[in-house]
Amino acid sequence: GSTIVIIGASYAASWPVDSISGHRIINRGLGGNQSFEMAARFGRDVLSEKPSKVIIWGFINDIFRSDPSEIDHARTRILTSYEELIDAAIANGTEVILATEVTIREPAGFVNWLSNIVGSVLGRTSYQDMINGHVLDVNDQLMQIALSHNIMVLDFQSRLSDPDGKRMSEFAIADGSHLSVQAYDELTAYTLTQINAEDSALEVK
Secondary structure, eight states: OOEEEEEESHHHHTOOOSEETTEEEEEEEOTTOOHHHHHHHHHHHTGGGOOSEEEEEOOHHHHHTSOGGGHHHHHHHHHHHHHHHHHHHHHTTOEEEEEOOOOOOOOSSHHHHHHHHHHHHTTOOOHHHHHHHHHHHHHHHHHHHHHHHTOEEEOHHHHHBOTTSOBOGGGBOTTSSSBOHHHHHHHHHHHHHHHHHHHHHHHHO
16 A cells, blocks of 8 residues: 655644555654744655645644734634645645644633633633634635645544534543544544545546
C-alpha cells in the first residue's frame, strides 16, 4: 500500500492511527504548531516521505495565539498558509485531503459552568464561543478552497459537534480542547469510510 502523511498540531499528533484502508500512516503532527509553521516544514516533514496523500488538519493554534485585535490578520494567514500547503503538495504529485478544524467546549467543572451561566445572562460571548465562531468561519473558507481545487474534505468538525457547533462532551477531555479516545475512534472510523469510498471510486475508473 501507499503512504499517507498527517500534518497538523497536537490534535493531529495525538491521533493513534498507523494504517487506514491499507495505506501506511506517518504522523507529522507537532504540538503547538500554527499553520504557517506547518507550511515552513512541509517539504522536510511531508514531501520527503513521498506520500501518495497528505491529510492537513489544524489551525486552531493560530486562533488561540492571536491577539483579538489581530484576529483578521491571523485568519488571512491561515488561508494563505493552506494555499501554500496545497500548491506544494499538488506540485509534488501528492493528493491533498483537508480536515476541518474541530471546535472546543468549556473546561469541565462547576466554576466554569457557573461563569458560563452568568456570562450568558449578561449577554457576553464566552471565550469558547468566540474561538468556535472563528473556527467555523475559517472551516467554511477552507471548504471553498477545497472545492476550487477539487480536494477531498474530511469534515471532522461535524462528526464531533452538537447542532450549535460545540464539541460534544464525550469527544473532549477535561480541558475542553484536546480529544478523547472516543473522538479519535470516531474520526478514524469516519476517515476509513471516506478513503475506502475514494479508493473504490478510483478503481471503478
